[in-house]
Amino acid sequence: MLRYVLFDLDETLYPKESGLMREISRRMSRFMEERLGLEPDLVSQLRRQYYQHYGTTMRGLMIHHGVAPEEFLAYVHDIPLEEYLGPDGALDAALRKIELEKVIFTNASAEHARRVLGVLGVARHFGRIIDIRALGYVGKPNPEAYRRALDILGAEGRECLIVDDNLRNLAPAKELGMVTVLVGSETGEGADFAIAQVAEIGQVVRRLIGGESG
Numbered sequence: 056m057l058r059y060v061l062f063d064l065d066e067t068l069y070p071k072e073s074g075l076m077r078e079i080s081r082r083m084s085r086f087m088e089e090r091l092g093l094e095p096d097l098v099s100q101l102r103r104q105y106y107q108h109y110g111t112t113m114r115g116l117m118i119h120h121g122v123a124p125e126e127f128l129a130y131v132h133d134i135p136l137e138e139y140l141g142p143d144g145a146l147d148a149a150l151r152k153i154e155l156e157k158v159i160f161t162n163a164s165a166e167h168a169r170r171v172l173g174v175l176g177v178a179r180h181f182g183r184i185i186d187i188r189a190l191g192y193v194g195k196p197n198p199e200a201y202r203r204a205l206d207i208l209g210a211e212g213r214e215c216l217i218v219d220d221n222l223r224n225l226a227p228a229k230e231l232g233m234v235t236v237l238v239g240s241e242t243g244e245g246a247d248f249a250i251a252q253v254a255e256i257g258q259v260v261r262r263l264i265g266g267e268s269g
Contacts, residue, residue, distance in 0.1 A: 057155055057234070057263060059210055060256070061185075063195075063219040064161035064168050067238050068146065068175060068253055071220070075139040082131040083112050090130075091120055111162055111194045113187070124192050132167040142176035145254040150180040152257050155264075159184040160204055160217065162194035183208075195224040201231055216263065218256055222246060234263065 062068060066076050087098045105115025116122035150157060157180050159168050165186040172178035185207055190200045205212060212232030219225050222243050225235040229245065237243035238253050248259045 056214065057216055057260075058214040059156050059158055059208060059216070060153060060260065061158050061160040061204065061215055061217040061228075061233075062181075062253075063217075063221070063224065063238075064159055064163055064171060067218060067220045068171065068177070069140050069143070070252070071239060073139045075134070075136065078134055078139070079131050082134070083127075086127060086130050087112075087116070090122075090126075091116075110196050110200075111187075113162075114192065114194065117192065124187070128164045128167070128187070132164060132170075136170055136174045140171065140174045142174075143254070144176075146175060147177050147180075149254045149257040150177055153260050155216070155260065156183075157181050158208065159186070160195075161185070162187050162190075164188060195219075196221075196227050198227045198230070201227050201233075205231065216260065218253065 065079070069075065084095070084098050084102065087093050087101070088095060093101070101115065102112050105112050109115045109118070113124055113127050116127060117124055159181050161168055163186060165184045165188065168184045168186060169178065172181060185204050187194050189207060190203050193199050216234040216236065217225065217228045218236045218238055220237070220239045222237055222245055225237060225246050229235045235247045236256065236259055237246035237249040239251065240249050243249040250256065250259065
């Protein structure tokens with residue numbers, strides 16, 4: 056029986072077209088250039104390499120450059136969110152109708168998550184945020200991140216539905232028995248469901264809950 060809906064944060068709860076994640080990515084590169092003294096071409100190369108091997112730029116910087124994760128997180132999230140996001144009434148209405156516990160599961164910090172939720176006007180729907188700090192700075196798609204999230208919730212995979220804009224982040228969840236929903240695409244091989252925008256998640260939940268009760 057489903058008990059939890061785990062939502063990714065960036066580019067899942069808001070559209071990619073907002074440009075917020077592009078700005079976060081730009082600040083990641085600037086951090087590497089300014090704080091580590093790396094040339095832009097090398098920054099691009101290392102970021103691709105770290106994303107491929109570790110799932111996040113930050114994890115690679117921690118391992119290979121001794122970067123303090125809290126310094127990195129504070130720097131890359133120092134952005135005026137109101138310039139990119141605003142209240143989302145459709146999302147608020149969709150979340151209000153979902154009776155399962157709703158949890159943020161993100162590679163970002165809890166502080167960033169709370170700010171995003173506040174600007175979107177949906178913070179009241181989320182009682183828990185499982186952030187990169189709670190995950191021991193081991194983020195998605197590392198399978199350990201999902202196991203830690205389940206431990207935090209005291210849940211089994213089959214009790215969770217996970218919503219993410221990145222198909223790569225859904226594969227480990229599926230391996231653990233979670234129901235997977237891809238946001239931002241009509242198709243996604245490997246995802247149980249694919250929806251164009253996150254506000255459609257209520258339709259998926261109703262379909263699943265209806266199937267359970269039937």
